[in-house]
Amino acid sequence: MPYFDAASSVPLHPVARQALEASLDEGWADPARLHREGRRARLLLDAAREAAADAVGCRPDELVFTSSGTRAVHAAMSGALAGRSRVGRHLVVSSVEHSCVLHSAAAHEASGGEVQEVPVDRAGRVDPAEFAALLRADTALACLQSANHEVGTRQPVPEVASACRAAGVPLLVDAAQSLLWGPVPGDWSLLAGSAHKWGGPSGVGLLVVRKGVRFAPQGPSDERESGRAAGFENIPAVVAAAASLRAVRAEAAQEAARLRELTDRIRRRVAELVPDVEVVGDPERRLPHLLTFSCLHVDGETLLHELDRAGFSVSSGSSCTSSTLTPSHVLKAMGVLSEGNIRVSLPLGTADDDVDRFLQVVPGAVAEVRAKLGVPAAGDPADASAGEDASAELVVDALGKRCPIPVIELAKVIGRVPVGGTVTVLSDDAAARLDIPAWCEMREQAYEGEQPVDGGVAYRVRRLT
Template identity: 40%
Template sequence: MRDSPHPGSTTSVSSMALIWHPPAGLLDGMGGQPLPPGVATAMAAAAAQGWADPRRLHHAGRQAGALLDAARSSIANSLSLAAGMTINSEEIYFTYGVAAAQAFALDGYPGALALSSVETTALLDLGEVRPATQIVGVDAYGRIDTEAFHRAAASAAIGALQVANTEVGTCQPIDLVAAANPELPILMDASQAIGRIPLPQGWSMLTAGARDWAGPAGVAILVVRREVRWLPPINADRGWLGGFPDIAGAVGAATALEALMNEQGTLAQRAHADIELLRAGIVSGLTDVEVLGDPAWRLPHILNFSVLYASGEALVTELDKRGFAVASGSACVADHARPSHVLAAMGAYTGGNIRISLPLGCATETVESFLKVLPSAVAAVRADI
């Protein structure tokens, strides 16, 4: 973070070793990637200085509180760049996970929820327990119809939409939904989007996890715009919701996001080119394969494809033997026995599915090497059927 509450408590992003070095063969960035060295250093310094309860009035407590305040300010500055609008530190809340952030957000809005059928399972589960919730279907790309969402929103207290689907990468028309429903508060899931693409306008609340930008696990943010009529459902001292504040985690999340925002344009362009390379190579190198999601209006670093006559889990294992880490199944369901609700909602084949999410710092050489071994891996799996 650039603004340090105490001399030596944090290190300037520009002076840190913040080059991303994902492990060789990692093509599952959504599954996590190592912390950049500069982020780890900032977290260690914060842990050494921010160990006290930030609510305490003594020196150690004030020091911890100042670190947490600085982290909120840094996140606000970074999100202002990402969203193209001014976001204040008082609008930033930290918590321990995206699902928790979404639950806290919705607690302030009893009543019906309108959401798409490709939201996370956690959000869909939250919708199930609310009366008169309406789930809006999607097209073959995984995108909602704005008119259908408008009809569903007419009787809803709040709407919920992803910036983009983290399984197939397709972006949602949040700007259009907000314009058509100006009185409807929108809870926007910005997972995998911050620092990757410009954020849409018109949202009321935003959630995201720090792991999305190579920050620490166990830290998420909830952003609530000032004009939104929302009160924290629990005590939110210094902007932390639920449990004891993780000062080091908040500092790590802020430091990692600032680093990404400094390089976002270059990284997004490189990722977009690498995904285009993958898309072309997969189609030309395999038979009986379907690449899913919108080829144009999408996240720059995510690609999903389905291989006929092959098991997704078997493909993951076979590719792992060849030194490549990929994912299969729903992006938000760990139990691989459950088919992807996203692909099912799109009407796509749910078997033989592979999801690639490029980690920050992924080299083009990794993508090229993957394309060389993919045909033999698919052939080996198909041979075992």
Template identity: 55%
Template sequence: MTNAAQGSPTPPPRYLDAASSEPLHPAARETLLAALDQGYGDPRRLHRPGRSARLLLDNARAVVAEGLGVRPDEVTFTASGTDAVHRGLLGLHRARARVGRRIVHTAVEHSAVLHAAAWTGDDHDAAPVDAHGRVLVPELLARADGAAVVAVQAANHEVGTTQPVSEIADRLDGVPLFMDACASAGRTPLPHGWSAAAASAHKWGGPAGVGVLLVRKGVRWSSPFPRDDRVDDRTSGFENVPAALGAAAALQAVVAERASLNARHAALVDRVRASVARIPDTDVVGDPVDRLPHLVTFSFLYVDGEALVHALDRRGFGIASGSACTASTLAPSHVLAAMGALTHGNVRLSLGRNTTEADVDAFLEVLPSTVADLRADVGL
């Protein structure tokens, strides 16, 4: 691509929105292309193509199980991370119908959890969080008494703060815990204690359209949707075997490299946090230590988030603003509101496998002037 006016190459955009979707990992691409010629059969069938597809699907399940530290029979491939969230939470809720109907969740859960809870038509309570976005454990436990299910995310998708999932699970008295791990799976090990969990392959560099539902062995879970006569009765529809294999290959590669990658990302995010904090009237949010290594969010007073996204995009940077789960509308973030933080003029920067130190340096170089220009446009 070239600049028509100058005849010079247009520099590639610097993608700083990996928390939304990581570019396809080379391991996933290679495996996916190879599997397209082998995994086309119906895994339910007894003929050779069907048996081949079943073996490939079972292999993908085993690789994902190893990467996430679970049993292969606890892994189900779904149509998306959102689908996995819905099936995981609602399946636990339905299985507890005789015990209770109320759902308890943190105030900063992804909208997929909030929508699923509202869809049931039953009562659902939101436990408050502190200024970093971490749930207040005593408040949540008080609400959990008599609940059907409790939902606590592994780490927040907007500000990166990790949640005390294991502590909460250890203190729940027989109430199952659903964990949305879409933001963290692959990047960090899963905590213990949850009954069902959800992950999303495109977050770790797998193909889009592959979710992962995890249901612990022995946990009571009942499908909330019409059943389908498939290989795995926790999901429905024809399994996308090549995509599942691609997701598994990406996860295996990411887990192998995550220690060094996380260390590099954490150092870069620390630099971003320190640099952005020097811009006047700026709120850097999320826990500075107990957080996802690759993600940071900050808000600028007197700046419109949509205008900031467009201004940075014109300068070659792809970033997120508004609520990370409703970014198409750029609606005020319910996560930031629950934290008592600025809900407008915010940016979520998230680093990917291919993000370089030069990318971060370039972003930090243009950010102050971009914010200053936008403030000047409104007379400040």
């Protein structure tokens, strides 16, 4: 049963499991105690810190273990912002950061700070010059991921780090998605990582704060982990995390080219095999194991279930699969289609055959979902049936209907207005704002903008073809 959701979490690596089991007997005691059990625990913790620091490329005293990558990011941002509060309260983040970065930014804003987001191009990448242009004398911190978690695009960290260094602003790199592939290049100041993304256990994050970075840990004081990560140390897990990062790096170096070829194959073949699909993310500057595509007129959750039934575990950034009912902020920032979104992230060791089977399954799964939703195919009669007697202006009320229904309703009626006529879709679904313009671009129709209406938004589309 192929698991293609490595970017969420991967099974425990055998080296991690071995290290975990081996250290359960030695690593349970309090490393702050003076007795032999405490000293043994301390030795394990120190050795794990050295191994992890070596793999990340920092000094051991610059690295602490947190209870998760999210906690590492929270601590990094609150500590760096507080440490530089005299400089100012301006924070710069890319618009496609992980939600834990954006939620920290929102908390900073709620407490009176100022946040500016650096936009990305259609491939999900920031422009270093645009990033640098937002840095100011009162900028306390800048944040840029090493690679995007939803579309795999690698960010220009070395260039942005140089710009930050020149401006005297510390740069925090969320390296959760890339640490498995190697150290983060460039002259960054802070870094966060997450062990369960590389085959380490759950419950371990890394926080690196370079010497010389002003840092004031927030929250109640606690002596553990240099005061930067409160709570009793989880030493067996930390040992497993450090041991597995080294082991996984060796494998990753061997696997990179092979997985790259597999993800290239999926990107190419999906575009050929599935009608009305948009393969998103930078085709070149991306993680080797991750790719993402969106399918017009498809309900992401139903498609996930179809693929799950066929034995493939993937994830989706479509709003229809999320409890928050908002489409992925990453796809939104990129301005690409969000409906029918599928992220494929291959674990190390993924079999060639499984990828080929996946490619056999996807077109049918997408077609089935579309058929269930009664989707008109591109160029099908409904599209072409505009009579001269048709009204030049049509309004479709899709209020209360969830993604992808508003777009499907639009597709169903566009053929009923003459070329040059308009369809106005009323929708209260957050995904419509993203998907109606994306549909227009894919269908070569003109998107004419939105207006608030009672209970939702009116999106206006002019028929061109």
